[in-house]
Amino acid sequence: MKANSFIPPNRILMGPGPSDVCDRVLEAMARPTIGHLDPVFIKMMDETKQLLQYAFQTQNELTFAVSAPGMAGMECSFANLVEPDDKVIIAKNGFFGERMKENVERFGGIPIVIDDEWGTKVDLNKIESALNEHKDAKIVASVHAETSTGALTDPESITKLAHDHGCLSIVDTVTGLVGVPLKVDEWGIDAIYSGTQKCLSASPGLSPISFSNAAKEKIKNRKSKVKSWFLDLNLIMSYWEGEGGRSYHHTAPINALYGLHEALVMLSEEGLENSWKRHKENHMQLREGLEKLNIEFLVKEEDRLPQLNAIYIPDGVNDLESRQKLLNEFNLEIGAGLGVLAGKVWRIGLMGQSSNKKNIEYCLNSLAEVI
Ligand SMILES: *Cc1c(COP(=O)(O)O)cnc(C)c1O
Numbered sequence: 001m002k003a004n005s006f007i008p009p010n011r012i013l014m015g016p017g018p019s020d021v022c023d024r025v026l027e028a029m030a031r032p033t034i035g036h037l038d039p040v041f042i043k044m045m046d047e048t049k050q051l052l053q054y055a056f057q058t059q060n061e062l063t064f065a066v067s068a069p070g071m072a073g074m075e076c077s078f079a080n081l082v083e084p085d086d087k088v089i090i091a092k093n094g095f096f097g098e099r100m101k102e103n104v105e106r107f108g109g110i111p112i113v114i115d116d117e118w119g120t121k122v123d124l125n126k127i128e129s130a131l132n133e134h135k136d137a138k139i140v141a142s143v144h145a146e147t148s149t150g151a152l153t154d155p156e157s158i159t160k161l162a163h164d165h166g167c168l169s170i171v172d173t174v175t176g177l178v179g180v181p182l183k184v185d186e187w188g189i190d191a192i193y194s195g196t197q198k199c200l201s202a203s204p205g206l207s208p209i210s211f212s213n214a215a216k217e218k219i220k221n222r223k224s225k226v227k228s229w230f231l232d233l234n235l236i237m238s239y240w241e242g243e244g245g246r247s248y249h250h251t252a253p254i255n256a257l258y259g260l261h262e263a264l265v266m267l268s269e270e271g272l273e274n275s276w277k278r279h280k281e282n283h284m285q286l287r288e289g290l291e292k293l294n295i296e297f298l299v300k301e302e303d304r305l306p307q308l309n310a311i312y313i314p315d316g317v318n319d320l321e322s323r324q325k326l327l328n329e330f331n332l333e334i335g336a337g338l339g340v341l342a343g344k345v346w347r348i349g350l351m352g353q354s355s356n357k358k359n360i361e362y363c364l365n366s367l368a369e370v371i
Contacts, residue, residue, distance in 0.1 A: 014363055015335035016147045016308060017175070018197035018204050019351035025202055028262035029255045036252040044261055051264035055177060055272065056192065056210050058184035062237065065260060066207040067253050070174040073193025073207030075103055076231040077170050080219045081191055084108035087137040089130050089167070091122040091158060095148035095338045096172055100141050107227055112137065118340055119298045119310065122153045124161065131165040139168050145176035148338040150310035150347065151299045152180060156187040163188060168215055174198055177208065178267060179279045179307035179351060190215040199279070199307055201352030202263035205256050279306040282355045286348065289364040293371070298345050307355065309348040310341070314371050319343050322370045330366040
């Protein structure tokens with residue numbers, strides 16, 4: 001078979017991820033591949049860990065990037081922390097809560113799903129009632145930033161409730177990390193995972209993750225083996241943590257890690273607080289423009305994520321045709337609605353590098369032309 005090199009078009013990525021990856025990160029990824037046990041590479045891995053600790057605001061020793069996308073971070077958290085018959089309370093207010101439920105079931109746990117309407121944040125009273133009703137629950141899981149709806153949830157309060165009832169707290173911050181305030185140690189979160197392709201603006205395929213000492217203890221004292229070999233943290237710990245004595249577990253995705261490292265260096269240059277502030281300010285600017293176009297948000301103002309704006313598709317506007325036009329004529333990608341919101345909303349991402357004034361103006365002008 002004869003084939004030509006693949007040359008992708010230059011798109012502007014303003015959907016639910018991936019976000020724009022800047023040249024600096026792409027150039028880092030194009031550097032020579034070296035061995036993953038090369039001391040020089042190990043030094044970069046150690047630095048990546050420190051930079052991730054900064055991004056998560058944690059001192060957790062067990063902080064690293066899983067060699068697979070955000071979903072693997074989710075699976076890694078549940079695979080390691082859920083033992084057969086463990087009750088897990090899941091705060092579900094969108095698409096990703098449903099996936100948490102499936103994970104709990106697959107690892108032999110008993111999911112207790114607490115539903116809130118898509119587009120609203122998690123109701124803390126319901127979580128508290130569930131904890132009172134299920135005194136034997138072991139874990140409370142929640143989604144910091146629900147990418148399917150653009151709703152922000154309060155993982156600090158959920159974690160506090162979990163701890164008050166002797167539970168661990170698992171938090172999905174795939175879309176939250178770097179885009180909205182997050183303080184893993186201050187809030188006491190036990191297990192948290194993210195992705196590289198949302199507000200970190202590195203290429204997709206890695207999942208930054210972090211575990212507290214309490215989580216680590218639970219994993220070390222499991223009665224049964226973790227049901228996944230690849231994601232078993234007992235095996236991975238020696239690979240990421242064993243200073244100098246790193247042994248083979250799997251071949252790290254070397255060049256993808258160069259990219260993540262560079263994206264994290266850029267974060268340290270900008271400063272975490274400045275990144276949170278930039279995401280917020282740009283969201284306000286987009287909001288102003290959307291209001292001028294008479295476009296309405298799904299989520300009420302105080303619960304909105306700055307990096308994911310779910311807006312109602314205006315009456316009489318064709319969903320698919322409009323998005324195709326944006327992609328083909330404007331090189332602009334925005335997201336469709338997921339699940340119950342399919343055909344009802346669009347999702348405009350202002351994540352990481354994509355969150356800038358030029359993109360906002362371009363997006364507003366393009367939207368005005370297609371609707
Ligand atoms: C994107 C996303 C994931 C999954 O990440 P992938 O990198 O696509 O596997 C999980 N949870 C949330 C909230 C997300 O937005």
